[in-house]
Amino acid sequence: MSVNLASARLWRGFPQAILACVAVVAVAFMLPSEGYYLNILMQAVTYAIAVSGLVVVLGYCGQISIAQAAFFGLGAYGVAIGMVDYHLGFFPAWLCGIGAAGLLGVVLGLGSLRLGGHYLAMVTISFQQILTLFLTNWLEFTHGPDGIRGIPRPRLGPISFEGGHAFLALCMVTLVIVTLAVWRLKTGRLGRAMQAVRDNELAAGTCGINVFATKVIAFGLSAVLGGIGGGLFAGGFQYISPDQFSFGESIVLLTMALLGGVQSPFGSLIGTMVLIILPEWLRFLKEVYLAVYGAAVILIMVFLPDGLWGLMLERVRKRAKPILGDVPKLPLLSQTGAARTDFVLTIEGLAKHFGGLKALDGISLAVRRGSVHALIGPNGSGKSTFINVITGLYKPTAGRVVFAGQDITHVPPYERNRAGLARTFQNIRVFRGMTVLENVMVGAERPGNDVAENPAFVVERALAALDFVGLRGDAHREVGALSYGHQRYVEIARALAATPQMLLLDEPAAGLNLTEKHELGELLKRLKGHGLTILIIDHDMKLVEQVADHITVLNFGKRIADGMPKDVLNHPDVIAAYLGEPQEAAGAAS
Amino acid sequence: MAIFLQLLFTGLGIGAIYALVALGFVLLIRAASVVNFAQGQFAMVGAYMLVVCLNVLGLPYLLSMAISVVLMAVFGVIFAGATYWPLRHRGGLPVIISTIGASIFLENIVLFLYGPSPEVLPGLFDSPGIQVGQVFMDSQYLSILVAATLLVVLQYFIFEKTLLGKKLQATSQDKEMASLLGIPVAAMILFTFSYSAMLGGIAGMLVAPVLFVSVGMGGLIALKAFAANIIGGYGSIPGAILGGLALGVAETMGAAYISVPYKDAFAFAMLLMFLAVRPQGLFGEKISEKA
Amino acid sequence: MSLLEIENLTARYSSGAGDVLKGIDVSVEEGEIVALLGANGAGKSTTLRAISGLVPHVGGSIKLGGVPLFGQGVEAIVRLGVAHVPEGRRVFPGLTVAENIMLGASNRTGLGRAEMMREVDEKFELFPDLVRLRDALGWTLSGGQLQMVAVARGLMAKPRVLLLDEPSLGLAPLIVQQVFKIVAEIRRRGTTVLLVEQNANVALSVADRGYVLETGRVLVSGKPEDLWKDPQVRAAYLGGHAIA
Structure with a gap:
């Protein structure tokens, strides 16, 4: 039994993920060449990657981060500055952006996560504001409010991602991998520790979990995921400016996560798609769409605490099967009692x-x-x-x-x-x-x-x-x-x-x-x-x-x-x- | 020295605004354990109410302020009903998120109704100000300081000298016990929301002639007020006042002596510094550790 | 008719949990001190909390002077004349002794400030030890002082029945005696008391009648002198070994 269990767990989700990769690549190449569809999907996919970061920090670990757009921006500026000013390749520049996001995430987490839950919210808001100030004012490094144009797309050996379809395929494959990783995280040791911290810090501590370290890791991971999405965003649109990474965008990302459901990356994916596509359909709302977002956040908290995904799961929740077969007896006597004190x-x-x-x-x-x-x-x-x-x-x-x-x-x-x-x-x-x-x-x-x-x-x-x-x-x-x-x-x-x-x-x-x-x-x-x-x-x-x-x-x-x-x-x-x-x-x- | 004193005066004026918003913020934390991320939008809504009364309806200044303050009190109750009441039994996190939602909603609904161009409001007094020694005291900054002082005194009076104040304090210290004494706990909490909205609204009305009135004005003020609350000591009333004043002075000095574009960064830098070195803030915890 | 009539009371704290009370009958006559005794977890405090409307899931009935209490809010029950001095005293830590006592009258409408202050002064006559602490903040007091403030605050409500939950908790024997002298004095002045106490001997020394609870049921009830001798009472606290 143990052997089967082990191998099943190791490759869990891989076949589906490979199928999904094939499917999304096919979809990407079958899209009409019009920029409109490509752009909508590019935005949805890169946002979805960042939003899955919120699943980790808010959904799994229960900590409020309101700076996901800032980490998204760090990834994007990493690619833009790296490629345009320092002539790095896309992938090294991307790594720089992701690294910067992860590093700053860990530093902010170390400073605030030892304290109560709302401290992280405040610190991330502050960080968001400071970053916007720097992006706007540090002209020599960030190009200021006009942003950065002409960000090139990569080639990898014989494969070119320079075309819109190919780059979108790259983004979508990345999204599949990220979704798989975040989904698997939930049922892994680290993910369980995060959820234990979320549900009861005191009990988590007495189960041997280092609560503080677990929170810092969760927040760092969410920052990294923000950076990954941001880097792809810069390559996808080839132009970025500070207003794309403002406080308002952080709220949009948060709403996407909450609407879809923060307990699962599939939820965040649904939430992102809905909120990217919905405003396109509801163009008449354009002027008030952020107001609708705001009201939606309140309504979701009141009526849909588990998001759309939670709602769907409720409908299809199956009766869980009991686990059959023998298990070894519990070794109750301590095996580590080397020191035979009386x-x-x-x-x-x-x-x-x-x-x-x-x-x-x-x-x-x-x-x-x-x-x-x-x-x-x-x-x-x-x-x-x-x-x-x-x-x-x-x-x-x-x-x-x-x-x-x-x-x-x-x-x-x-x-x-x-x-x-x-x-x-x-x-x-x-x-x-x-x-x-x-x-x-x-x-x-x-x-x-x-x-x-x-x-x-x-x-x-x-x-x-x-x-x-x-x-x-x-x-x-x-x-x-x-x-x-x-x-x-x-x-x-x-x-x-x-x-x-x-x-x-x-x-x-x-x-x-x-x-x-x-x-x-x-x-x-x-x-x-x-x-x-x-x-x-x-x-x-x-x-x-x-x-x-x-x-x-x-x-x-x-x-x-x-x-x-x-x-x-x-x-x-x-x-x-x-x-x-x-x-x-x-x-x-x- | 003259410049320094001048900056000190201006800094205290701005700081008083932060302190008023921070005060409303702290009262909600104490009464209802609510961390209200829409506190700054209270200031913005108050300022726009004044704009409507003054510029659209053409009412006299003081009457306009009085009407706006009353409207803010009502607004506070509605706000509580929408963001706090349905979630009050679900812990801190959902309420925080719902107040964030409310802040976005308020900004954008005002944007929709009023458009993006900032409004200009005249000062409370026609006179530009008075010269005291080497310092020129701008009349609006002077009004801010006087009004803030009056409000702090009024609040002290309400909380320390009236039965209502004692009931409010009792509610914030132990809700179940308060209700076992027959204190109407729900009414106390709604009153706190209402009062907190008034404080925020008044801050917005006072600062309106100094800044432009814009939908975004509240966000930055609120963030500074949050920072003031941490710097002063989380949940501490004197801490909120002193923290607000200290922040106002620090950022005015910083802008003058170090860098104008990064003026807003000083507050956050100070916040991060406090979190690293003295997270309990200036005033720390009042009630000692007793299980 | 009894002043307080509890019939077949059941209670649980959440819908999934087991019953903490499984059908309790208790009656309190005007002017009595009635003691609810029993080991921890027997359901004594839950009974008091159910009377005050603090337990979400209850069954049976509770009547005060013939008026049913179920379905009334906590604050309404206080206005009907139930004052609850809960376990742990719950004196407001950031308010002074005088302010704490004053707030005890929050259930009484139309009470003037002068009248109220006069009544607060009366309470200080009943608790002379508190006079010098009049302006001390709640959190600076010792356990015995807190208990006196809590009782004084409860009396400010002019209750028809005073619910006292574990007044002896954590107090040294000498202080326990002081507190119970006051309880006897309160009754002498005409207030009905329903007392929850783990310390059976001291409770029975002042009570007119007692009920011994075990795991949510009434085990025995009766006059103090009968309960005193009943071996079941001892067993309820100390288990079989103690009687053996």
Whole structure:
């Protein structure tokens, strides 16, 4: 099975793409020689390439870029200046333009993507304005507002792209390749990481994804695609000027992506075609067409959140077939535990203060390998803070966290995951835009996991994890369609697929109904039977006493009890923490 | 020195415009978590309303301004109904995109109705200005500074001294709790949109005699206001005011001493510099980290 | 007829999720303190949120003085006389203590400013510890102070019933006693209270009656002295080991 899966994935989409190439070349040469048709198609095709960049950054990764026309312009000016002023060939000049777009994209991304989502929007708008200023005013280099004329088209060996038909064929083939690449990106490791970042940055980080780097790559890729389209645009029209790459054009490109649907390059292709051809048909709208664009953006956001492509998919969505066949068992025991420390997790004197509030006040705790360790305490006792410090979301005020022999006190969350610490969340954090299987594959793809480098093994591992929690039949469903309890299982499967050294369960029973709680208890017992190390935080004592080997109790940020379940649960301090102090409280009543 | 003071005066005048637009922008972020990319178009629409009242209907100046301000308040509510209300439960990104759509729509619908040729508006006062020491204070810049100061004082009064202001603040800090106290949260948010549109509109009316009134005037102002907001500290009210003033001065000085064609680039260069060195801006976060 | 009548209440947070409440019956008489007890996740807070109209999917019925509450907006329910002091206190961090308390009267129309300020001053008599903090901003207060501000703010609504969600949460035992003395005092002055509490002993020390919830159902209900002895109550919190 794995062999078939692997080879099928490797060449996925290639036959269709080759057919499409042949078809588009034929279409290009059959077009009437009138410039009008050639020009319309040339514009549509080059724009479509740039718009597919927005699919990557906005659709896959969820970041707003409003400067796609600027990157398009960089590609175009690269070709124009390179060929006209520096007498480079088309292809080297094109590469220069693409390189400039990609480089600036990465630099802008590094500056803004660490901050909130709207920062990129603002920075890209600013960049767009600055670029327009430079294109208009830097006469010696850009030729200023008059633009650049007489941009030649290339020859490649015996093949000439100098004719309109031939150049259009080149553009169309490029579009086919770009569309294939963007489509394949979505179902690849990088694309899945991008979507995970889009759906839930926090959960993506705890699946070992470097969120910041992933966003920068997505934005850089979108800039590169803008540059590719722009270079072809310059060759196609042989004349460019700054106003073709203005803020308004960036909005047009954005509208195209949104109208078609940002989740797929086919969507963006449809959106581009519609918005290039529509104004031609609706010539009477010419004066207000941008106003119509603006209104269309609002209407699309309100009524067509998934675009035209999303609408079509909804109509034809087939029932996904279950995946049959055997998968290897889940290797639950850690394979990377070379350092045979007796304890997987050791915490010494951990403290976290918020201003004057001591949420954690010197906690020490050790989790023995292969045991189920429960951390309990009444509401507000510091459990959530504890988890956030352990998983790297908060920086501790003092203390040390050693995991699998490695000091991780000051390590970012995604590196803790790479060291083998997997977790689930109290408020379920699945990747809502993805299927059940894709969610779990993100877990299996944790860097350092034994299967991470091989896509076929990743699928197998994910299926095995789903098998373990009993959700294999739902592998191809949208994760949002599952019940709350099953979404929690998806989270657990996602963590298991990462072959963790320790599994951290943050209130797994929260929000579950009685049946679901019972099933969860059975699942945890099975995990325990396989010898997986588990640190569980929960309020549900029935669940805790069923599975725990060892219990630590917190109250007011301090450890008030630690030991075997029976002793701990009958400890007077613990009873008082949960039920209150009987005699004093009775006194308060009088 | 005389030139420097003169530039400082002009820079503060322009900066006050940015500050007013930035203020409206910040209020929406705080009240409704909306990043409104059509804030600059509020200024443009306000300026055109003034053009219609003054040049077409021939009304007196102050009456024209008063009518325009009232119209802007209504406009703000309509704007909220179209771009924010239907999307309010869908997170930040769809609303951002829809306000971008609104900005394009507004510019082009005005372009369609009014044509591309810029309009010229007379100043609020006939007198060209007054000489104070070595500085000539242009009457319109002076009006801008006075009006902006009054508006900031008025806003301080509303927000700090009235029950309405307290309800607005409560809404921006915790909507669910505000509604549990019986504060009409939806009305508070609509009021903020309305007020924010008025601020933007007034900025547009004040700056109209200094610049030409054109459909594109709002876009650049808005971008500077965004930059002011980041420089001052995201979502900070004093930050928006100081950031706006600082930007106005910096770009006026930059244009005079460094380069005129790249005047508009200084604001963005400053923005990028702040993002790199001090992303929390001048005023940073007000409320401390407490889980 | 009871002041607050909850019949067969079911609740879920989204259409796909399971029921958090599975048919709860609770009644509160005029002038009583009623405690809802139970471990975390039993559905106590959800019950209060359902009364205030904050839960999107509910079934059954809730009536206040015979008026059905379902279908009314959150703000309308507050105007009918339900004041909700939610879990976590939710004191506005950027407003002062006095301003926070003042806003508690937002549900009352036609209340003059002078009258309102007089009532705010009355609240400071009930909470003398807050007097020196009158102009302190919300975010600078400690947990106990926040709880007092939140209760004072709730009382400003002149509610027919005051919903108190986990007032003891995260407070040291001494402060918990202070807070509950105030709860008893509030009742003495005539306000009906529906109290949600994890700290069973302290809650039962002030309550007239209690209901113990487990996984969305009422497990037992009755007088404090009966609940005190009931082993099921202990088990609901600490599981089987504790009684063994």
